[in-house]
Amino acid sequence: EIRPASAAADTATSRPNNLEAYWMPFTDNRYFKQHPRMVARGEGMSYFTPEGREVIDGTAGLWCCNAGHGRREITEAIQRQAAVLDYAPNFQLGHPIAFEAAARIAEITPEGLDRVFFTNSGSESGDTALKIALAYHRARGEAQRTRLVGRERGYHGVGFGGMSVGGIGGNRKQFGALLPYTDHLPSTHLPGQHAFTRGQPEHGAHLADVLENLVALHGADTIAAVMVEPVAGSTGVLVPPVGYLQRLRELCTKHGILLIFDEVITGFGRLGTNFGAERLGVIPDIMTMAKGLTNAAVPMGAVAASNDVYDTVVNSAPNGIELFHGYTYSGHPLAAAAALATLDLHRAEDLPGRARAIEPAWQEAAHSLRDAPNVTDIRDFGLIAAVELAARPGKPGERGQNVFRRCFDNGVLVRVTGDIIALSPPLIIEKAHVDRIFGTLTEAIRAEAG
Numbered sequence: 001e002i003r004p005a006s007a008a009a010d011t012a013t014s015r016p017n018n019l020e021a022y023w024m025p026f027t028d029n030r031y032f033k034q035h036p037r038m039v040a041r042g043e044g045m046s047y048f049t050p051e052g053r054e055v056i057d058g059t060a061g062l063w064c065c066n067a068g069h070g071r072r073e074i075t076e077a078i079q080r081q082a083a084v085l086d087y088a089p090n091f092q093l094g095h096p097i098a099f100e101a102a103a104r105i106a107e108i109t110p111e112g113l114d115r116v117f118f119t120n121s122g123s124e125s126g127d128t129a130l131k132i133a134l135a136y137h138r139a140r141g142e143a144q145r146t147r148l149v150g151r152e153r154g155y156h157g158v159g160f161g162g163m164s165v166g167g168i169g170g171n172r173k174q175f176g177a178l179l180p181y182t183d184h185l186p187s188t189h190l191p192g193q194h195a196f197t198r199g200q201p202e203h204g205a206h207l208a209d210v211l212e213n214l215v216a217l218h219g220a221d222t223i224a225a226v227m228v229e230p231v232a233g234s235t236g237v238l239v240p241p242v243g244y245l246q247r248l249r250e251l252c253t254k255h256g257i258l259l260i261f262d263e264v265i266t267g268f269g270r271l272g273t274n275f276g277a278e279r280l281g282v283i284p285d286i287m288t289m290a291k292g293l294t295n296a297a298v299p300m301g302a303v304a305a306s307n308d309v310y311d312t313v314v315n316s317a318p319n320g321i322e323l324f325h326g327y328t329y330s331g332h333p334l335a336a337a338a339a340l341a342t343l344d345l346h347r348a349e350d351l352p353g354r355a356r357a358i359e360p361a362w363q364e365a366a367h368s369l370r371d372a373p374n375v376t377d378i379r380d381f382g383l384i385a386a387v388e389l390a391a392r393p394g395k396p397g398e399r400g401q402n403v404f405r406r407c408f409d410n411g412v413l414v415r416v417t418g419d420i421i422a423l424s425p426p427l428i429i430e431k432a433h434v435d436r437i438f439g440t441l442t443e444a445i446r447a448e449a450g
């Protein structure tokens with residue numbers, strides 16, 4: 001048995017004395033430090049507070065712990081690797097486990113997306129994918145293709161590339177001008193027409209045609225790439241209408257524009273398939289991933305590029321470095337070990353198959369909240385769901401926060417953005433957890449309505 005080091009054991013049961021030093025990400029720091037909520041241990045479907053109270057994880061951490069928490073297969077692989085090779089650079093030097101991890105990822109990516117570049121996060125994957133797209137066009141003699149197209153309500157992380165191509169006003173407006181030459185397609189969500197749809201909405205594929213407007217306005221030969229999430233997660237689970245991604249694929253191909261899928265959430269089984277591309281039947285030219293890749297046990301992201309993209313960039317520099325990009329920790333041995341162990345679990349436990357099997361019960365439970373007070377919409381696809389609440393008059397986000405806190409205090413972790421409650425459990429979830437999660441959420445929504 002591998003025992004935790006004593007410092008780690010202490011952190012599982014004690015609360016920190018000093019909360020002030022840590023400037024927490026995407027957090028109301030003043031509120032949090034007055035009302036801290038913490039988890040200190042994780043196992044299977046659950047977190048545990050420092051006092052030992054169980055909290056069912058309805059969000060797989062941040063959409064990432066797909067195999068559940070505390071998986072020995074992963075933690076032991078990390079420990080073994082740390083004892084053999086803690087770190088070696090990957091700039092002009094290799095170590096075997098990074099190559100193994102890349103090859104294993106390529107085995108489950110859609111056909112043709114066989115070239116894997118390693119990063120450390122979803123944000124880095126987003127910026128990397130955009131830079132690869134620019135390098136690709138330049139290698140083909142089309143250096144003028146620099147325009148990058150994202151989508152309203154898209155989230156591609158917080159790097160300057162991902163933030164600029166992303167479409168979340170709140171994430172952008174503190175930071176000035178951002179990247180030039182970006183445009184945004186409209187969100188795929190049509191509230192009036194899509195409310196309470198189960199799975200993919202039927203109507204709305206035409207929203208992809210706005211790309212034709214951008215082509216007409218700027219010229220196809222100025223546009224490098226279109227980047228979208230197959231299913232937008234962070235902005236409230238916006239499921240693409242039937243045919244939308246197909247249409248986007250057709251238009252990109254027609255105009256020589258690269259299509260990038262941000263699969264940071266939708267990868268590794270969340271939609272019941274290895275990647276969202278497979279479930280939705282559309283293959284991009286470049287795909288980003290992170291989160292589920294290592295079950296989040298160690299930070300790691302990756303970008304899978306098509307053979308054409310790779311060959312074009314690599315062949316453009318017959319002597320010397322062809323892509324001036326990379327991270328000290330690209331292909332980090334501990335992350336690669338975690339990825340291999342996670343991919344073993346993914347296969348051995350058929351995590352996509354498990355997600356598929358429980359999806360009908362998940363969908364049913366989510367939509368059972370339809371009659372709860374203030375619920376204005378419910379969306380779901382794969383093992384993701386969102387319950388949208390009407391904002392309290394004059395106080396947007398307050399109702400969502402109250403529901404989040406009430407759920408946590410009653411033993412279920414949900415995620416809230418504004419007044420949208422999002423759920424994305426570990427894929428090992430069972431029916432009893434589904435009932436518990438949606439039961440607790442229903443209670444919290446009722447209590448909040450007073």
Ligand code: PMP
Nearest residue numbers: 121122123155156157262264265
């Ligand atoms: N892309 C998508 C679709 C995401 O959901 C996220 C994170 N929620 C990111 C990128 C950014 O990932 P990270 O936080 O690891 O940088």
